[in-house]
Amino acid sequence: MPHMPTLALGLFLAAIAPPAMAQEGSPLSPRIVNEAAVPAVMAKAVDDFIIPGYRNLSDKTALLTKASAALCETPSAASQDNARTAFSELVRAWSTVEIIRLGPALEQNRFERFLFYPDRKSTGLKQVQAILAKGDETAIDVASLKGKSVAAQGLGALEYVLYGNGSEALASKEGDFRCRYGVAISQNLDTIANEFLAEWQKPDGIQSAWKKPGPGNPQFRDSKEAATELLGIFVHGVEMVKDQRLKPFYAGTVDGRQDKGHPKLAIYWRSENTMPSIAANFRGLQTLFKVADMESLLPEDSRSVAGSADFVFKSVIAISQNIDGPIGEAIADDKSRAKLDFLTLNTADLLDRLNKDFGGAIGLGAGFSFADGD
């Protein structure tokens, strides 16, 4: 829908039922998760989304490592372009699976080492700049890099190496140290990606726990616990896009006043991967929703909840793919800003549909995030 005006998109949205919580008369009586469907859903989530997603991630880190090494060996504008392309492809692969922020991602700081964001105090930037300025040799050895700050060894650091101030030096031997730092980061990312894959592929590891909820299971004692964990991926994933990825650079129109925007707070702004990454986040969530057959968890009479969620997924993916170019220019442009407003609105709507409607339908009476304890 490249030229679709915002108003028409708004009407599309209005055509589907409002989230259930808006209905004052609805009782809070709990619905029940379709227990029989849970093990198959969990198995499909693992076999058809998580493992292929990490396999793709590991392929992309391997390609990046090759491209980075080639850049150091024969520095040129062309080989720098190749490394940058490999980086952007890795960002898309990561953005698809970063929604799986549990299990192996929470161990050994793997998630933060892969991507440290948000970086409110520009900790990462300062550390990376210091490494480059000093020519810190311990940063170009993958073993010692691993022991450095999480902010200096992941995607954010590599983006600065490839796109930040001074990155033009990469096209010649002048950028040798910077280039070797980039190789070390690429290798580090490759190692972490392979660890993700290995952990999920272990037959008696986390995948076995996911596939067989029940007594004696180290993760889920019953089907409802498993279904709740899976729904958490969607709720936390959409929340992440809404609060950590969109809001920092553009808060939308608040009280009739437009946020002027903060493009340099946007994730991956240097490489212009902000919107491709957000689109990939949503595509990952939508793919998981479909391939795991989340709909089958719902009681028969609540299945429309899945259809509505899928409709909004399509809408947010289409619109985020449709905002191109540097994010600063998008915020400054009326048409693109209207698209961002639309995206913000629909992201909040999607969150409600998953949190309250889907959560309510599988027995979390007051919604998923209400019931996550404290």
Added chain:
Amino acid sequence: MRATTGLIDRRNFIKMAGAAWVATLGARGAFALERADAVFASAFMAPDGSYGVATLTEAGEIVERTALPARAHGMAYSAASKRMVAFARRPGTYAMILATDGRAEPVVIAAADGRHFYGHGCFSADGRLLYATENDFAANRGMIGIYDGTRRFARIGEFPTYGIGPHDMTLSANGRMLVIANGGIETHPDFGRTKLNLDHMEPSLTLVDTETGALIQKHTLPGELSRLSTRHVDIGPKGEIWFACQYEGARDDLPPLVGHFSHGEDLAFVSLPESTTEALANYVGAIAVNRHEGLIGLTSPKGGIAVTLDARTGAVLKEQRVADAAGVAAADHGFAVSSYDGRFKDHPNRVAWDQHIVRLARS
């Protein structure tokens, strides 16, 4: 640099809107807190997704409700100053203090710059000061914010909690120590409620001098229990401290979930029967003490159960299935238990009760 988190926006909203918000409540709070039959208070979510706090009768019927600007969590009450406080849920930016005798206007306080509330706190013995558990998130350090009730709860200082991820806090029986459950889990408002250090948690229980802020006693947990988050506390019939835990480790482990200690003594865990630990789903959401009957009440929303223990022996006296069990507080007899789906004792209400109940009168 502008903060990337919504925390600052929300804090500013509270600062700007707080006064206007309070004005809508009216001088006497439009909140009949002085009514003698209001013996409990709890935060809730209404069916339209808005939030508030309600007072309830001994039977669990709502006496009065008032709106809150955002979701609230823990509450505290001072019989000495007749004040009640509701804290925003973590990472929270506000707390609202109400006068239960209607003699003072409600006050909304905002979290200080670089701090957020964890959702719990307590009053000093004389009711003048309010203490709140807070996160110094840049330093990942638990803090206690101190607010002066004689100055519209202006923040007059802070103490460390001597741990990370503090959650619940209460006052010792002699009124001279703050009892803090440092859950040990690192969070940062930039990452919402994401638990950032599950593979190296540092749970602890600390006693802090109310006068000086000095650490009086600290209990860490043994290595094999490093994933046992110590989260809620209450004071037992003999002044001993009871604590309840939430386990972040393997689901098929059977960790101890409840224990007690006194000033100068080691921690003692209660050995619950395996079936009770399993029923609690390795997760105690709230703990309360009924002092005159010598009982300990526990709830688990994950397990859907309320459990009553003998405070003297730790023996299980009662297990009651309560789907979505939320809060627990001492009742005339036994405990009042609420649920996410609106039950309070046996009374249904069209709200989702939050995780905690405060009793407004000493039983």
